[in-house]
Amino acid sequence: MSLTPSYMVELGFSAPAFELTNVFSGLPTKLQDVAGEKGLLVMFICNHCPFVIHLEQALVALGKEFYGTGLGIVAISANDAENYPQDRPELMAEKPYGFPYLYDESQEVAKAYKAECTPDFFLFDGDLKCVYRGRFDDSKPGNGKPVSGSDLREAMTALLKGKPINQNQQPSMGCNIKWR
Template identity: 45%
Template sequence: MAVSPPVCDFGAPWHEFSLPGTDGEIYTLDDVKGPNGTLVMFICNHCPYVQSIIDRIVRDVKAMQVAGIGVVAISANDVRDYPEDAPEHMKTEAARHGFTFPYLYDETQDVAKAYGAECTPDFFGYNADGQLQYRGRFDASTRKTGPDDAKRELLDAMIQISETGFGPENQISSMGCSIKWKTA
């Protein structure tokens, strides 16, 4: 079942974290934030919505990084019920797609809860002051990759944020698989 998160809560603060990456290192917000903005995205390996855009994400992240935007991906799914999202598979996924950004595992799911993440993919775009300015979709893709000429909504928003400190007023919510929360 597809889930769409709420629209952007402009100005909401980012949240600190300390999480292990697929490279064996521990990353904090200070390690990943960029001088001109930061993108925190919640993704996972198995979600068809993520898979339909993962190569486009890698492409657009490179442009963001050139613009001084820090980028991090976090997977928070319950790996007991979704073993394909386990850290060893995350490492394979990152290598297969050539991630130029850390891919972190939120085993406790506390970081995902702090951010209010609801689905994969779920994008949180912050300005240099750590204020939320974008919580929209990547592009018009769904479970299937959108057209080659699809408007690059996330990239455009993040570049605007890096240049002005403010995201676009009108944003279309992301859509994806629900975060796979642990049961008590």
Template identity: 45%
Template sequence: MAAIPPVCDFGWRAPDFSLPATDGRMLSLKDIAGPKGTLVMFICNHCPYVLAVLDRIIRDARDLIGHGVGVVAISSNDAAAYPQDGFDAMKTMAEARGFPFPYLYDETQGVARAYDAACTPDFFGFNADLELQYRGRLDASRKEAGPTDLRRDLFEAMKQVAETGRGPTEQIPSMGCSIKWKTA
């Protein structure tokens, strides 16, 4: 069943984190933050919603980096229950797909909880002051990639954030697989 995150809470401050990256580094929010904004994406290796648009996520991330936006992807799924989302598999995917952004592992799920991440993909777009300005979809794709000429909602919103510091007032939430939480 698809999960849908809440609408954007404008001005909400990005929680800090320090997580291992697939390239061997430990990275924090300040290491990721761009001069004109920051995009924090919750994704994973196995979600059909992510896999359907992964090429578009990579394209938009690359283009946003060119606009001064720092970009990071975080996987928070329970790797014991979903081994394909484990750290070694993350390394393989990041390398094979040529991720232009760091791919971080949130093993404790503390970062996903701090962000109140709901699904994969879940996009959090912050301005240069790390205030939330976008929490919407990549584009109108769902479990299958839509036509290639779809409006690039995430890219357009984050480009606006980079240029003005403010996100669009009208946002359509992302949709995807729920975060696979560990059982207590």
């Protein structure tokens, strides 16, 4: 495991379009299919990263909390499943997420978003402009801090209420994306 920070893309960055396979349905899923009228949270995650495993139940809860609010949520795995078989699509489909989980086999979508680590979070407004990129919260495996999702949840809530989003954003930290 290589501890890697997220690349802090410039705020206002437009969400790159994509069409990827949803591992739950087997169907192609486009950016427009998952974006809500108020915005979209794009998460780059994977199955085997201890940082993602640490947040897994909180991600499920976040999906339930924000379901039906007009804010879409999607997770994408871009890891090389050949060299990291735990991240194969059929194993991704076993995860309990209530939001689409897409497989980026070519890794082109992760590159377009400048994703660097798992987890890596990008929050876009209704015009699909980036308003938040950074960490879930300050909890990490072994640091003893409870998982709250406070940083990301605060940004999502502010977006939904039409309030300013705190510009003091901290990078996410996790395993590097497993590039080919």
